[in-house]
Amino acid sequence: MIKASVTVMLKKAIFDPQGMAVKHGLDSIGFKNIDDVRVGRQIIIQIDSNDFGHAEEEVKEMCDKLLANPVVESWSHTLELMQ
């Protein structure tokens, strides 16, 4: 079994209103040195396979087709073998 962790974020060029709200929240509880906050989404997928090459291709396809919207989002991922 392979565990894929996919992180989806708004593209850097796009203003992230959630991140700004969290930044203000952190500021209000005393964290004054925060330069920027961005909020994204993490998706954990368990793939019933031990073939990393195949899992890599599948994750890419999942992201391109559904998990991320390429107009506004970018994504990254890691794969690890589950014990």
Add this chain to the structure above:
Amino acid sequence: MKFGVLNFPGSNCAEDCFHVLDKVVNQPTRYFWHQETNTTDLDAIVVPGGFSYGDYLRPGAIARFAPAMDALKEFVEKGKLVIGICNGFQILTEAGLLPGSLIKNKSVKFLCQDQTIRVENAKTPFTQKFHKHELLMTPIAHNEGNYYIDDEGLAELEAHHQIIFRYASQDGTVDDSTNPNGSVSNIAGICNKSFNVLGMMPHPERNAESLLGNAQGIKVFESMILSFTNSGN
């Protein structure tokens, strides 16, 4: 003119649209279920607002893969009229039938208010009963209505006159102060290049009867009917 109202699990404005089409503009209307694929009896399809599939992942992201969406794409390719309202607009962008995307409101608040919009292009099948720069007060109710498109995409929308509605003030000013949600260029509604698909965040079905305050929104549906009639049907 026969209308279909596309109904997904979580669509919650389908009945409002049905009512307006059936009882206010008096057209034959039926629901078009998300598992359905036969559109042969329909002349136009409304993709209504709501929270299809709970808005999980992103609004419209999962709805896009329903069997009805393949049928909807073929329907669009035939040149028939499709209007997506609110969540319907989000679904149409996710499906690639309209450019750009709708992200969280800049204020991070759900906006539920009357909003003035300005007609930017009155020569479309959806707006021909309006005049250019006509103002209408139309309710908005959304969390992700912040229209985003990159500079190149915006230039293309402008060049082809695809921007149909912009958020404005009651005197017709369009600037940052009249932009409720952070949309690029105050965009409230756009068409595809063939002008047979309209997506808009405001709800014209909610101001289609004078009983509800004003009936300006009805002209969107009347325009569609006029376009159908004028095309020889």
